[in-house]
Amino acid sequence: MQSPPSKFLKSNTLNLIRAPVALGQGLEGVDEGPEILIKNGLIEQIEALGWKLGRSDEIDIRDLRWNSPQADIPAHQQGVNIKFPVEMGDACREIALLSQQSNDEKAFTLTLGGDHSVAIGSIGGALLSRPEMGVVWVDAHGDFNTPETSPSGNVHGMPLAFLSGLMKRYQIPSFDWLKNHLSQNQLVLVGIRSIDPEERIIMKQWGVHVFSMTEIDRFGIGVVMEKAKEILFQSGDRPIHLSYDIDAVDPHFAPSTGTRVRGGLNYREAHYVAESLAETGSLVGMDLVEINPRLGYVDPAHREEQNVTIEIGLELIASALGRRIY
Secondary structure, three states: OOOOOOOOOOOOEEEEEEEOOOOOOOOOOHHHHHHHHHHOOHHHHHHHOOOEEEEEEEOOOOOOOOOOOOOOOOHHHOOOOOOOHHHHHHHHHHHHHHHHHHHHOOOEEEEEEOOOOHHHHHHHHHHHHOOOOEEEEEOOEOOOOOOOOOOOOOHHHOHHHHHOOHHHHHOOHHHOOOOOOOOHHHEEEEEEOEOOHHHHHHHHHHOOEEEEHHHHHHHOHHHHHHHHHHHHOOOOOOOEEEEEEHHHEOOOOOOOOOOOOOOOEOHHHHHHHHHHHHOOOOEEEEEEEOOOOOOOOOOHHHOHHHHHHHHHHHHHHHHHOOOOOO
């Protein structure tokens, strides 16, 4: 291993959680992300970097209904604009149990999505074990929507509303396992460039720290990551979780994703985010989500474009796990 494991880990053991959840959004194929990363050499890459693979768990989504009608929710919650609340709550609970167990073991926890709703489970579970944990959320979108502000009702646009406690007012029973929530000084967003108008109001009221692409253009990714770390470490050292949506990367470099927004992180900026956090010696977990191998090409003759997205996904994981240029 080219850099030591986090000071918050007992060893160089890595536990893998495969979370092929697609019900948080509306496009088929994102559930294939975990398997295609593994088929393209993820395990071999992990071991080549000096990590020992511990448990490798896959949540069971056989009972999650694809394109089924919105699940029934209790009468006092009727009219809440959230799709598949029961299925999503059950899936995230299963992820959370695995994440909490892995964090209790003080192993590195790598969660492969699926859509970004899986982070409700991976981070929610980690917070049950490490309530002081900081989170760097790398995404093109704010992901702070609530049922009132969401244009679609898709849960992959709401995970930070759940993790920050904003969804407590809805009392959705299938998410009642989510006990610990992030405070303002535990969360930093990086690479944001698409926020819904009402979502922006919620984010400002809550007080989230956002480094949009404008700040990255103005200051450079190096300065932005130093500012992010100052926020997270202002009260001292703490474990850090990196939640990485592949759509944070400009679609020129990562086209195979469902909610592409032009003007994102370039290749080196994308890697620097992961490298910078790995170098802190505090990184204890990572999500990589929203790779959709069915997207990013027009016809089968152009399927090589999906390989570009898979390749950068694997490389971002490697950077978070300690791979360096020199």
